[in-house]
Amino acid sequence: LLRSAESPAREAVELYGPLVVRVAWHILRDREEARDICQETFLRLHSAWLAGQEIENEKAWLCRTAINAALNRRRRLIRETSIEAAAAGERAAIDGRSLNEEALLLERVRQLIVRLPDRQRQVFVLRNFEGLSFSEIGEMMGCSAESARANEYQALKKIRAWMNAR
């Protein structure tokens, strides 16, 4: 008996591909990088299946993996470019927009999210970048809506403190 792991992979891509792409795009805002993260995330899922790993909530697993991979990539990109403002300017120029304070602030927020503790980071991204409710986030992360809400509050407090400390 031969069973292909391609078919479930195809199913998962159809179901959750758009979500994974959105997560990666919102964190990285770079087409090529976002595509790479999407590919990496689904290949990890595929490898997990091949290894016989049990994944109860594929959506949550994919979201967590994509968020972490995208933020790690972002951290590396920041290190490589070293000047975040330069990266923001380059991206804005590519998009044909003028570089303004708002664009810089957006880049700054994206940059600070990388520094948040894991759970706070995931809740913040899912709530504010993906627009999920706290109930949905709680379900995905295996915690209560109340706990997800508290994580978002802590994340906001930290980002605020870091922005003010600048």
Place this chain on the structure above:
Amino acid sequence: MAEEMTDRIENQLADYLRGELGPEERARIDEWLKLDPAARQMADDFRALLALAGQILQDDPPEELLIEARQAVLRSVEQRPSRLLRLMALQFQGSWGHGEICLRPEASAETSSGSLRRGALARAGAIPERRDTMGQVPLLKLQVQGSWGHGEGCLPDVSGPAAL
């Protein structure tokens, strides 16, 4: 108790700013903000942060990116050499119930009742010291566990991948 209440109110500040609270909770936060200037400052800062995050939320990825990403993923999966798993389908039965398992050479297993089903992955562990025979056929006792439940059964003792 009072501390718990304060935490609860603070946790709801972002929901308040998004306009997602009911009248009673909104009134409680209004009261808190009226009495506490530091809380008002925090609310102003959170409002600005949420507005920024809201811009990110509305920034949809280019449509072509979704198509490109989908194609890239499927291409990579198809190109993987280990995309096929050789499985041995077996039906088993015991006092605890019955079912079907698909063994892989590594003795991990997938199981389902009737048909293979993704998401019902299971593990089967062989217990070498608990061997038995049925006539001349050696049997291997297995414990199987998965999201569907768990159980124990006997299978003909296959000696490895070659026998599969």
